[in-house]
Amino acid sequence: MKPLIAIPMGDAAGIGPEITVKTLASEEAQQYARMVVVGNKRVLENACEFSGIRLKIETISHLSEFNDAPGILNLIERGNIDFSTFRQGEIQGQCGKAAYDCIAEVIRMAMAGEVDAVATTPINKESLKAGQVDFIGHTEIFGKLTGTPDPLTMFQVRDLRVFFLTRHMSLVKAIQSLTPEKVCDYAIRCTRALQKLGLAEPRLTIAAINPHGGEHGLFGSEDDDILLPGSELARAAGINITGPKPADSVFHFALQGKxxxxxxxxxxxxxxxxxxxxxxxxxxxxNGMPILRTSVDHGTANDIAGKGIADPVSMIEAVRLAALYAPCFRR
Incomplete structure (x- = not known):
């Protein structure tokens, strides 16, 4: 049986509901997985209407009621919206709060083993703040609600996978935050994450900070002082990691399979x-959580929200990867 993927509707004022209904209606996505949506029925009905999508939205209270018939969007209702004040394409606290409520429910479902994975739609940081939701994004929400102190973000496109030592920080602060011990810790955890995704003996490398890896101090010493000893510590711990490798070429070689x-x-x-x-x-x-979460890597695109022109290709790809890796997370 195909994996069951839970999809929260995202920010109601953005393109999340639109790409959700388009994905549910996509024959390609249907080939990969069964899907259940968590969100507001009226928001999703509106998205179907302005997108020209024909789906019958059936509200279910439990997944035992799941209807696998063609043309059905199975919905678990969450996310209250006051439509007397709702405005498409605008930052609104109620949309941030509703988005959080939907995310919390899909996390609960995944933690309970009711679904195989979660594929998330975009949320808006300003809407979260306006809704007094004390998180800056998905990663922080998932980390807190799954009990994962520092989740690992990995990007995948084709066969290129990229982990991040730092996330939303200025470049100066990001570099200042790095230590050999942190590099080693991430190398170990990234390797474990790759093994969890089915790569038995993953080959990891680290991209250099400075041009040409610093050329032994000519263009900066951070690579020799931080990244290199961090890699050596990881290798001593049994991790297959090389580098630092010049960043102007290392991603190309990774894409080619090196x-x-x-x-x-x-x-x-x-x-x-x-x-x-x-x-x-x-x-x-x-990565690094007890559940699998994939996500589009674009924003709420409020400027085109409600126009029916949002492209669901990223959401379909998120469903594909969720379905691909879901068996690795089955308990």
């Missing part, structure tokens, strides 16, 4: 590398 994953020291380095391969099919996978 490495199973690249550890990127800072946010934009890895984001640019993956998104230049295929922007729409770059998918975020949160």
């Amino acid at each position: 490495y199973d994953a690249v550890l990127s020291p800072y946010h934009d380095q890895g984001h640019i590398a993956t998104k230049m391969v295929d922007f729409h099919r770059t998918i975020s996978i949160t």
